[in-house]
Amino acid sequence: MIGSKSLSINPLKCNGCMECETACSMKHAREKCSQPRIQVIGGGQLSHRFFLPTTCQHCTNPLCMAACPKGAIHHDPQLDRVVLDDTLCVGCRMCVSACPTGAMGFDPVIGLAYKCDLCDGDPACARACQPKAIEYVDSYQLHQPRMMESASKIFHVIRSQVG
Numbered sequence: 001m002i003g004s005k006s007l008s009i010n011p012l013k014c015n016g017c018m019e020c021e022t023a024c025s026m027k028h029a030r031e032k033c034s035q036p037r038i039q040v041i042g043g044g045q046l047s048h049r050f051f052l053p054t055t056c057q058h059c060t061n062p063l064c065m066a067a068c069p070k071g072a073i074h075h076d077p078q079l080d081r082v083v084l085d086d087t088l089c090v091g092c093r094m095c096v097s098a099c100p101t102g103a104m105g106f107d108p109v110i111g112l113a114y115k116c117d118l119c120d121g122d123p124a125c126a127r128a129c130q131p132k133a134i135e136y137v138d139s140y141q142l143h144q145p146r147m148m149e150s151a152s153k154i155f156h157v158i159r160s161q162v163g
Contacts, residue, residue, distance in 0.1 A: 004080035004139045007116075007123060009053050013133035016040060016051040023128035027119055032086055033107045037116040038125045038134075053125070053134055056103040056116035058082045064115070067098035072113075080139070081118045089113050 021036040028034045042051040058081045065073040065082060072088035073095060075081075084095070091111040096104040105114045118136075119125075126136040 005118075005121070005136055006058070006080075006139045007055060007118070007126065008135045008137045008141065009055075010133050010135075011042075011050065011052040013131045014040065014042075014051040014053055015131050015133075016042065016049065017130070019128045019130065020053055020125035020134055023124040024116075024119075027124035032110050033112060033114045035105055035107055035114055037103075037105070037114060051133075053129075054101065054103060055125070056082060056099075057101055058116075058118070063098040063100060064095035064104055067094040069094060079118060079121050082115070083117055084113060084115050086112050086114070 018040055020038050021040060024036040024038050025034050028037070038053055038055040040051050040053050043049065062073065062075070062082045065075070069092060070088050070090055072085050072090075074083055074085070076083045089112045091106070091113065093106050093113065095113050095115075096106050098104075103115060106112070107114060116123075123134075123136050126134045129135070
């Protein structure tokens with residue numbers, strides 16, 4: 001989709017501050033479920049600390065959507081995201097089981113599933129992330145660093161053969 005945006009997550013920049021989780025919870029505090037839709041996993045010893053912010057990948061063919069018996073999960077083409085309608089959710093947890101990345105959550109207090117909704121196009125997690133480990137970028141930018149690295153490698157190969 002031209003002009004669509006996605007979350008770009010760089011675990012090498014994450015310092016484990018969990019501000020993204022807090023911002024997400026605060027953003028959703030007035031909703032039925034205020035659980036963070038993003039989770040920072042990791043840790044380790046001080047010299048080998050590694051943190052990975054994880055959230056919904058808004059898959060092209062979402063297994064959570066296919067698994068939902070009530071049609072509570074749908075694709076929103078306007079923001080190119082996968083959305084859960086909690087008014088249709090019956091709390092069966094089929095979507096939680098089907099999600100290959102573990103990004104779907106279930107709140108046992110209210111009996112409903114929850115997932116990232118990209119904060120309607122203004123993700124609180126990305127705004128709160130000071131080290132810029134989470135950014136909301138144009139989708140084409142997700143592959144730009146790899147494309148630049150590949151182009152650089154090709155340039156060096158050609159240069160070594162010509163020179």
